[in-house]
Amino acid sequence: MQEQPLNAGRPGRRTFIAATLLALVIPGTILFGVFCLGDRKYYFISLLIMLYSMLPFALVFERRRPEARELLVVAVLAAIAVAGRAAFFMLPQFKPVVAIVIITGVCCGAEAGFLVGAVAGFVSNFFFGQGPWAPWQMFSLGVIGFLAGILIKRGFLKKERLPLCLYGGFSAFFIYGGIIDCGSLLMFTPYFSWPALLTVYVSGFWFNVVHAAATVFFLFVLSRPLIEKLDRIKIKYGMLES
Amino acid sequence: MKDAFSTFHPVVNFTYFTAVLLFSMFSLHPVFQAISLTCSVLYFFLLGGQRATRFSLLYLLLFGLFMAVINPAFNHAGVTILFYLKNGNPITLESILYGLASAAMFMAVIMWFSCFNIVMTADKFVYLFGRVVPALALVLSMALRFVPRYRVQIRVISTARQGVGRDVTNGSVFERARNGLQILSMMATWALENAIETADSMKSRGYGLPRRTSFSIFRFDRRDRAVCGVMLLLVSVVFAGAITGSSTMRFFPSLKLPPPNVFSSGVYCAYLALCLLPVIIDLLEELKWKRIKSGL
Numbered sequence: 001m002q003e004q005p006l007n008a009g010r011p012g013r014r015t016f017i018a019a020t021l022l023a024l025v026i027p028g029t030i031l032f033g034v035f036c037l038g039d040r041k042y043y044f045i046s047l048l049i050m051l052y053s054m055l056p057f058a059l060v061f062e063r064r065r066p067e068a069r070e071l072l073v074v075a076v077l078a079a080i081a082v083a084g085r086a087a088f089f090m091l092p093q094f095k096p097v098v099a100i101v102i103i104t105g106v107c108c109g110a111e112a113g114f115l116v117g118a119v120a121g122f123v124s125n126f127f128f129g130q131g132p133w134a135p136w137q138m139f140s141l142g143v144i145g146f147l148a149g150i151l152i153k154r155g156f157l158k159k160e161r162l163p164l165c166l167y168g169g170f171s172a173f174f175i176y177g178g179i180i181d182c183g184s185l186l187m188f189t190p191y192f193s194w195p196a197l198l199t200v201y202v203s204g205f206w207f208n209v210v211h212a213a214a215t216v217f218f219l220f221v222l223s224r225p226l227i228e229k230l231d232r233i234k235i236k237y238g239m240l241e242s
Numbered sequence: 243m244k245d246a247f248s249t250f251h252p253v254v255n256f257t258y259f260t261a262v263l264l265f266s267m268f269s270l271h272p273v274f275q276a277i278s279l280t281c282s283v284l285y286f287f288l289l290g291g292q293r294a295t296r297f298s299l300l301y302l303l304l305f306g307l308f309m310a311v312i313n314p315a316f317n318h319a320g321v322t323i324l325f326y327l328k329n330g331n332p333i334t335l336e337s338i339l340y341g342l343a344s345a346a347m348f349m350a351v352i353m354w355f356s357c358f359n360i361v362m363t364a365d366k367f368v369y370l371f372g373r374v375v376p377a378l379a380l381v382l383s384m385a386l387r388f389v390p391r392y393r394v395q396i397r398v399i400s401t402a403r404q405g406v407g408r409d410v411t412n413g414s415v416f417e418r419a420r421n422g423l424q425i426l427s428m429m430a431t432w433a434l435e436n437a438i439e440t441a442d443s444m445k446s447r448g449y450g451l452p453r454r455t456s457f458s459i460f461r462f463d464r465r466d467r468a469v470c471g472v473m474l475l476l477v478s479v480v481f482a483g484a485i486t487g488s489s490t491m492r493f494f495p496s497l498k499l500p501p502p503n504v505f506s507s508g509v510y511c512a513y514l515a516l517c518l519l520p521v522i523i524d525l526l527e528e529l530k531w532k533r534i535k536s537g538l
Contacts, residue, residue, distance in 0.1 A: 044267060062377050068444040072437035075381045079388030080430060086389065087396075087426075115381070123385045130359045132351060187348065196316040225427050233434045 025052050043132075043186040050139045057114050057142070069239060074112055077104045078119040085124050093210040097124070098172045099218035100226070101141050105148030106159055107230040113145025136183035143179075144171045164223050165216045172215040177201075177208035245289055245361070246527035247520035251466040252366035254473070259358045261477050262517060266350045269489040271499070273510050275346045281517035282353035288524055289360045302352060306345035313341025319494040340493040357520075369460060392429060399425050399432075469523070476516040483509030 029048050077100060084096040097120055105113025121138035125131070148167065151157035157167055178201075185200045186192065233239070248255070266278045287295045315327075320336025327333060364386050372379040403409045403425065410422045448454075483489055488506035492498040500506065515522075 058375055058378055062375050065450060066377050068441035068449050069438060071377060071381050072384065072441040073434070075384035075388060076433050076437040078381070079385045079392060080433060082385070082389050083392045083396075084426075086393070115378075119378075119381055119385055123382065123389065126364050126386060127389065129356075130362075131355050193316050196312070199312075199316075221423055222426075226430060229427075229431055229434060233438065237438050 042192045046183075046186055047135055050135050054118060054139060054142065057111065057118070061111070061115065069237065070112075073108065073233075073239075074115050074119065077108075077112075077116045078123055081116065081120040082124045082127060086127060091214075093207050094214040095211070096214070096218040096222065097141065098144060098176060098211070098215045099168055099222055101145040102148045102164065102168050102171070102215075102219065103223055103226050103230070105145040106152050106157070106164065107227055107234075108149075110146045110149025110153065113147075113149040114142040115145075117141030117143070117145035132187050133180070133183060136180050140176045140179040144175050147171065147175070159227055161220060161223055165219045168215040168219040169212040173208050173212040177204060177211065181208075245520070245524060247523050248361045250469060250523075251460050251462045252362070252370050253462065254466050254470055255361050255366065256370055257470070258473060258519065259354065259362065261473070263351060263354050263358075265480060265484070265489070265513070265516075266347060266354060268484065270343050270347065270493070271489050271491050272343070274489050274513060275343065275350065277510070277514050277517050278350040279346055279353065281514070281521065282350050282357060284518075285357050285520050286353055288521060289357055298353070298356060302349045306349050309345040309348060310338070310341040313344060314338045317341075321496045336493050336495070336497060339497065343493070361520075366460075369458060388433070392433060395432060396425060396429050399428050469519075473516070473519065476512045476519075479512035480509060480516060483512070489513075 026049050029045055029052075032045075081097045081100040084100060088094050088096065101113060101117040101120060104116040108116075118138040118141065121141045122134065125134045125137070148157065148171075151167065152159070157163050181200050181204045182197065185197055247258075262278070262282075265274070266282075269275065269278070283295065283299065286298065290298075314333050314337040317337040317340065318331050318334065320334030320340075322335035323332045324335055324338075325333055364383070368379050368383040368386075371382070400409050403421065404411070407413075408421050408424070410418050410425065412418070412421065480489070483506060486505070488500050488509050491500065
């Protein structure tokens with residue numbers, strides 16, 4: 001059996017599956033919601049759309065028959081993220097999860113970044129209580145890790161402290177905060193309106209600021225040692241990028 | 243009292259909660275909501291005991307009240323205008339009732355999720371999804387195992403460092419923070435090295451080869467088949483009722499309940515039976531146990 005590098009996923013095929021699935025199924029679901037459910041079940045429809053967008057990752061990951069080493073690295077990083085969340089339980093919103101997900105995306109590629117984010121979101125719900133917010137957390141953390149991997153591949157992001165901190169603060173505030181707050185609005189009012197969304201964003205502002213500050217802090221402190229460790233593991237055990 | 247419903251096959255548990263959660267999310271009819279909310283609270287009481295129920299209910303009631311107030315403030319649809327706000331927006335009876343209905347729905351969903359949390363343990367989850375997505379299920383089960391393991395390892399490292407005066411309890415605040423981060427860094431190195439060794443060991447024992455067998459402690463027996471049959475019957479009756487519109491009501495522009503008839507009261511009974519299913523199973527089990535004990 002050939003050793004597979006950690007980010008040997010074929011982005012071409014994943015993009016293709018994802019694109020066809022999303023192009024056909026998402027409008028279908030929205031139309032189903034408008035016509036069959038009277039356009040009121042925003043939470044349910046958005047939930048379905050999120051599940052569709054996570055599905056291609058799961059399918060490609062399974063089809064590829066990943067090596068044991070890949071599985072272990074994903075599991076370890078997700079567990080470190082959750083253990084980090086548990087370690088800072090006394091400080092609300094001050095969590096290293098986003099920082100660890102970003103570092104994974106940067107070092108191990110977009111696919112691993114997405115998986116670590118989604119798994120960390122799911123596993124932390126086993127320790128802190130499952131609820132209707134779980135898919136939103138999985139989705140937003142996954143997107144943050146995926147984007148970090150894409151940006152570093154395209155050269156928009158560098159493995160340096162300052163750009164990583166900038167991306168971390170930005171993504172924790174806008175991507176994570178934006179998606180989670182929208183999710184909680186849809187969760188407790190089935191009737192969507194822009195002023196209500198604005199109110200939720202305003203009331204969640206300081207929470208998101210604390211979360212973004214925590215992410216910047218953890219990236220500032222952790223990015224260099226953690227990236228070093230991951231690179232070292234990749235060199236030592238021959239999981240080099242081809 | 244030990245919950246008997248938890249001892250059923252994971253497929254039964256998972257199907258049950260999916261059905262109940264979906265019905266709770268979709269029905270705005272007051273009878274449906276009352277059934278769902280009452281039964282979920284009752285089942286949570288059986289599972290979690292008095293204190294947990296009181297705490298959750300208090301917390302949820304506050305949240306529900308907040309939601310019931312928020313909805314009429316942003317939603318001005320409806321024909322029965324009660325009064326006008328200072329900025330000229332009307333507050334309508336319909337939007338207040340709609341806010342109350344959605345608050346009740348949210349509370350029922352959260353209560354069902356709390357029960358789900360207790361019944362669907364992580365091993366059941368991994369068992370269920372191990373067939374559909376084996377690689378991801380393995381990642382999930384390993385990550386679940388690693389979290390408590392890392393906590394233990396952090397304790398081991400910090401005890402060792404305490405011996406040389408470099409623990410989080412030693413030194414100034416700045417030194418403490420630095421020591422804490424160093425402990426985390428050691429833990430990360432240990433975890434990654436350890437993971438690679440586990441992976442190599444898995445590979446040498448044939449991970450990923452075809453014709454792999456899996457360990458499972460769950461068996462789908464006669465009892466599971468019986469409950470599954472009852473559940474599917476009830477779900478199809480309720481589903482038929484939902485399609486014909488007896489599970490929902492119209493709020494805007496004016497309130498309108500579907501007229502009650504024989505069929506819809508049958509649907510209500512089926513929904514009540516469905517929501518009470520775990521409670522009924524628990525009570526039957528308790529009765530059986532009492533009878534056997536008194537026969538001794």
